[in-house]
Amino acid sequence: MVSPMLSLSTRTIRTKYGELSGVMVTPDSRHLGAVEVFRGVPYASPPTGSLRFMPPVTGALWSGVKLADKFGPVCPQRLPDIRNETAALKTMPRGRLEYLKRLLPYLSNQSEDCLYLNIYAPAQGKP
Template sequence: MTLQVYRGIPYAMPPVGSLRFMPPVSGAQWQGVRLAQHYPAVCPQRLPDIGNETAAVQRMPRGRLDALRRLLPLLANQSEDCLYLNIYAPTEGESTDGAEWFDRFFHSQFSETIMFI
């Protein structure tokens, strides 16, 4: 199955300034085509220290440590301006069988949140 991937689609105004700690406010609409090719910043979060592998595997399973190693480059870009979606949709004309989606994304330990359309 091939996917159409749309990265960094804003769903609300950045929660900064007077919008900080407030409910999300609808984002501004855009005109024309919007390129959705880059992952947006993630919301600020404290990342676990995995520099010392021996200590890290005492605090978490090996699989989680391996997943964190793959994800850390994406998690390094943090900002309060983080209200974006990454959308994955089957290429037009391809199967949308739910069992196939489940097996592909959840059993393969796909590390992103999937939004089904």
């Protein structure tokens, strides 16, 4: 298993919404190079209120450099209850249960405001 190491410095990039900075991730492997990661980048206005059930609308501009180091919320969804593993295994294979155990922490932050991208790019230059 690869356990990445983080440092908080990437280049600042300009988007049509404003400037953005992410995190540098260096996988714990001699075969993999560093990656610039930009998490939780908004690409549209939150689909709430009058925008609910409508096509995405261009997002708001921001000033300054937005630090894109945290995942945005995921869209609301009904998640399986896996607190009782014995009961959960009656409805799903063990592999799915193990996968859900790893995935659920990333799905706990749910919101209708969920139109965000996670961007991964090869690091520019030396990390």
